[in-house]
Amino acid sequence: xxxxxxxxxxxxxxxxxxxxxxxxxxxxxxxxxxxxxxxxxxxxxxxxxxxxxxxxxxxxxxxxxxxxxxxxxxxxxxxxxxxxxxxxxxxxxxxxxxxxxxxxxxxxxxxxxxxxxxxxxxxxxxxxxxxxxxxxxxxxxxxxxxxxxxxxxxxxxxxxxxxxxxxxxxxxxxxxxxxxxxxxxxxxxxxxxxxxxxxxxxxxxxxxxxxxxxxxxxxx
Numbered sequence: 001x002x003x004x005x006x007x008x009x010x011x012x013x014x015x016x017x018x019x020x021x022x023x024x025x026x027x028x029x030x031x032x033x034x035x036x037x038x039x040x041x042x043x044x045x046x047x048x049x050x051x052x053x054x055x056x057x058x059x060x061x062x063x064x065x066x067x068x069x070x071x072x073x074x075x076x077x078x079x080x081x082x083x084x085x086x087x088x089x090x091x092x093x094x095x096x097x098x099x100x101x102x103x104x105x106x107x108x109x110x111x112x113x114x115x116x117x118x119x120x121x122x123x124x125x126x127x128x129x130x131x132x133x134x135x136x137x138x139x140x141x142x143x144x145x146x147x148x149x150x151x152x153x154x155x156x157x158x159x160x161x162x163x164x165x166x167x168x169x170x171x172x173x174x175x176x177x178x179x180x181x182x183x184x185x186x187x188x189x190x191x192x193x194x195x196x197x198x199x200x201x202x203x204x205x206x207x208x209x210x211x212x213x214x215x216x217x218x219x220x
Contacts, residue, residue: 073113073143074197077190079181080107080151085173091162098163102170106177107151110185111143112194120219132213133206139219140194145182147174 086101118138126133152174159165199216206214 070117071113071115071143072198072201073111074140074201075113075190075194076109076111077185077188077193078107078109078148079184079188080105081177081180081184082106082155083173083177083180085169085176087166087169089163096162098160100159100163100166100169102157102173103155104170104173104177105151105153105155106174106181107148108145108178108181109148110145110182110190112140112185112190113143114138114140114194114198115143126211128210130213131211132215133211134215134217135202135206136217136219137198137202140191140198142182142186142190145178145185147178147181152177 083104083106084101085104086099089098089100090096091098114137116137120136123136124133154170157169195218202216203214
């Protein structure tokens, strides 16, 4: 004998728990994603009805990520050189020439790279659908030439008889060393090295942002 149907059966406890867990997970994911989007776009005080939709353009995101690097120091060289600086002085109404001279062994770190803060507004052209982006960069430049005081020293100092010993001769030699070492790095190709290194670094960054085809161009 068949018992009368008493109505639909309640769902099993396992099913109730699974559904509740799924709903909780979806709510949590939505909450975290919404909070991250709000913080990134600065829209905390401008949120409107939940039916509205915010569209983020990937091109703008690329510009922000690149500019946050500020100065991309893509190349640093250690350069050494001997600086021979002397000052000739006249004595006895010009009949005698005497010297105060100094030999400086100089070493410096020369840093070069790209100033990404100088990116123009149209420097980034991105196509999210094609996953391609073109980035036009300012030319690389030398950022700093810093003497390595641990490796820079006066090798010899000679003040001839009747010559005045110039106390600022060493500081002048150091200034000349900075300019000379900077030029030595330029002559050796530090800017070209900085260009190649910057292209590799920025290509890696842009591909990490989801762009498969990356083209780097340089301003003239």
